[in-house]
Amino acid sequence: MASITLDGQAFSVANIFCIGRNYAAHVAELGNVVEEEPLVFLKPTSALIDENHPITLPAYSQDVHHECELVLYIGKGGRHIAEQDALSHIAGYGIGLDLTARDVQSELKKKGQPWTKAKGFPSAACVSEFVPATRVNDPQQLSFSLAVNGEVRQRGNTELMLFSVAKIVHHLSTLYGLSEGDVIFTGTPEGVSRLQVGDHLYLVLDNLIDVRFEVQA
Ligand code: MG
Numbered sequence: 602m603a604s605i606t607l608d609g610q611a612f613s614v615a616n617i618f619c620i621g622r623n624y625a626a627h628v629a630e631l632g633n634v635v636e637e638e639p640l641v642f643l644k645p646t647s648a649l650i651d652e653n654h655p656i657t658l659p660a661y662s663q664d665v666h667h668e669c670e671l672v673l674y675i676g677k678g679g680r681h682i683a684e685q686d687a688l689s690h691i692a693g694y695g696i697g698l699d700l701t702a703r704d705v706q707s708e709l710k711k712k713g714q715p716w717t718k719a720k721g722f723p724s725a726a727c728v729s730e731f732v733p734a735t736r737v738n739d740p741q742q743l744s745f746s747l748a749v750n751g752e753v754r755q756r757g758n759t760e761l762m763l764f765s766v767a768k769i770v771h772h773l774s775t776l777y778g779l780s781e782g783d784v785i786f787t788g789t790p791e792g793v794s795r796l797q798v799g800d801h802l803y804l805v806l807d808n809l810i811d812v813r814f815e816v817q818a
Contacts, residue, residue: 603646605674605784607693607731612674615782617644617726618773619699623763623788630791639764639772642716648725649784655817658796659722662702665796668789669747669755669804671740672697673766674731675783679774687770688740690779693731696745696806698814699786700725728784729804729812736809740766748803749796757790
């Protein structure tokens with residue numbers, strides 16, 4: 602069973618929800634339009650890895666992109682969670698990667714098909730350890746970054762989210778219901794680009810947590 606680590610302890614993972622197009626500059630860099638409601642897709646739990654496992658790229662893609670994102674871990678589920686109650690349902694915050702086979706995704710978009718093949722391969726959902734939510738004063742004031750081989754490729758701040766963490770929790774709980782153990786990727790800022798075998802990735806979430814990943818053949 603898939604699990605994450607929160608404050609040094611293992612917890613099981615239920616669903617993996619992801620939000621797309623949640624930062625304007627990233628929406629623009631891919632030539633997409635800003636959505637009126639959060640764009641939601643899912644990943645299988647078999648896609649999840651932590652720092653103890655390497656990233657492996659699927660053989661059917663030549664263009665796997667990193668998307669560095671704030672990741673939420675839900676501690677208390679619910680339906681129709683009000684925005685003002687939303688943060689109390691979050692047990693932990695982490696930093697992660699929504700890896701995306703961009704070439705495959707482009708083909709799927711043209712055909713009007715789901716994104717699963719582009720977003721759901723093993724290691725496509727990389728997460729750090731999670732820090733307890735009690736250590737985060739304001740989830741809309743978190744800076745984060747991704748460096749690849751020592752060069753910063755993505756730098757973001759959650760204050761630039763189009764849909765806030767509370768809105769995302771409200772939306773997902775209303776349409777789908779949230780469960781204890783759900784993991785939520787909250788969208789990437791600009792700077793997405795291609796990964797290659799041998800790349801060393803370093804992700805930092807504010808002054809809270811950092812994590813390294815390596816891309817292996
Ligand atoms: Mg993403």
